[in-house]
Amino acid sequence: MRLALRRLVALRWWLLAGATVAVLAMPPMLVIPLPAIPMLAVAALMAGFNVLAHRRVRGGEPVSPAEFFGQLCVDLAALAALLFLSGGAANPVISLLLVPVAVAALSLSGGFVAATAALAVALYSLLMWHFVPLAIADAGRATRLHLAGMWLTFVVSAIMIAWFVVRMTAAVRERDTRLAEVREQALRDERVVALGTLAAGAAHELGTPLATMSVIVEELERGLHGGGLDTEAHADLAILRQQISACKGIITGLSERAGVGRGEGARPARADLWLLALRDRWHVLRPHARSRLEMAGPQPAPVVIVETTLEQGLLNLFNNAANAGRGEVSISGEWDGRHLFIEVHDDGPGFPADVLERAGREPLPAHAGGSGIGLFLAHAAIDRMGGRLTLGNPPEGGGLARVELPLAEGATI
Numbered sequence: 001m002r003l004a005l006r007r008l009v010a011l012r013w014w015l016l017a018g019a020t021v022a023v024l025a026m027p028p029m030l031v032i033p034l035p036a037i038p039m040l041a042v043a044a045l046m047a048g049f050n051v052l053a054h055r056r057v058r059g060g061e062p063v064s065p066a067e068f069f070g071q072l073c074v075d076l077a078a079l080a081a082l083l084f085l086s087g088g089a090a091n092p093v094i095s096l097l098l099v100p101v102a103v104a105a106l107s108l109s110g111g112f113v114a115a116t117a118a119l120a121v122a123l124y125s126l127l128m129w130h131f132v133p134l135a136i137a138d139a140g141r142a143t144r145l146h147l148a149g150m151w152l153t154f155v156v157s158a159i160m161i162a163w164f165v166v167r168m169t170a171a172v173r174e175r176d177t178r179l180a181e182v183r184e185q186a187l188r189d190e191r192v193v194a195l196g197t198l199a200a201g202a203a204h205e206l207g208t209p210l211a212t213m214s215v216i217v218e219e220l221e222r223g224l225h226g227g228g229l230d231t232e233a234h235a236d237l238a239i240l241r242q243q244i245s246a247c248k249g250i251i252t253g254l255s256e257r258a259g260v261g262r263g264e265g266a267r268p269a270r271a272d273l274w275l276l277a278l279r280d281r282w283h284v285l286r287p288h289a290r291s292r293l294e295m296a297g298p299q300p301a302p303v304v305i306v307e308t309t310l311e312q313g314l315l316n317l318f319n320n321a322a323n324a325g326r327g328e329v330s331i332s333g334e335w336d337g338r339h340l341f342i343e344v345h346d347d348g349p350g351f352p353a354d355v356l357e358r359a360g361r362e363p364l365p366a367h368a369g370g371s372g373i374g375l376f377l378a379h380a381a382i383d384r385m386g387g388r389l390t391l392g393n394p395p396e397g398g399g400l401a402r403v404e405l406p407l408a409e410g411a412t413i
Helices: 002-030 036-058 065-084 092-107 110-127 139-221 231-257 271-285 308-324 353-358 374-384
Strands: 267-270 291-296 303-306 329-335 339-345 388-392 400-406
Touching: 002 036, 002 065, 002 092, 002 139, 036 065, 065 092, 065 110, 092 110, 092 139, 139 231, 231 271, 267 271, 271 291, 271 303, 271 308, 271 329, 303 400, 308 329, 308 339, 308 374, 308 400, 353 388, 374 388, 374 400
Parallel strands: 291 329
Antiparallel strands: 267 303, 329 339, 339 400, 388 400
């Protein structure tokens, strides 16, 4: 309603400007005497009322439908007063009474629209009998002026109604778009919460098998199964022990952070050191993967707010790139005064069309390389931090995931 009242205030200024020009210009141009002082007094009162309405809109308080209906009633009364002083129903601008009715139809519920229309009809009917007649002696000239006035009124009414309808329709579309985005975000949040609950349960259940695997690895390293191990086997077991330790750390973190909100888990970090540590952490989990990290931007590097879910989302992007490509994963970090940009580029076949279309809005179907939720979780985590994830297939080939994160203004470490 506040937006509708703002547009009504603007429309009212145009109507008042047109009425004032007509009152001042009609007598000398068309030799038609008008009661200028009373009509200008009505216009002045409406101008004062519109100033109050403008302040009401700028105040930021909500506007009720009843209040908006009252504003339209004042408009109809002011138009009726001007018409009463200038010929009543015989005045060709009588059609302007339809403008408040059209505004009501676009902005209010059925009951208020019916009341506005009934008031307009009542005022029109009253003006057929009670008015101050215009003093035009030549009947033929009066007819021509009336027809010209009807044409001008039609043009003005059409322009004003079309302007208001277009603006209100655009506002409705914008509102619908925002509502759709909110609903989509709510659905994504529901999926993320469900996956978080599942992850917490999985973390609890995986503790026992990981402990068993750790014991077996220790026994194998002592040579209890097979009477001794060669150097290569020892190296493989060291990697396996490292991977088990990393899995335990992830599970411990999941258990500790179950139910922790974003604000409690977020922390500031210097962009370059954080990105370097995150790449090193990924290589612990993927020791056979190869990557190249490049960073560019003014030094010292800015501070960015990070949290565990954001890091997990970026690790998912690294894993996807490593799974898709055959060579090394190219990771770049660049920053300006407001954002940190992270690009993850692989040399694989690129993203399929359905992934480019659906990624981020819903989990993808499970495939041979994973469960299909990595991109969805990455998008959700980045979106929660106020960032944006875009996917594309650059001309040089491969797939490109670009992350844009806001910098922490004024934060220091």
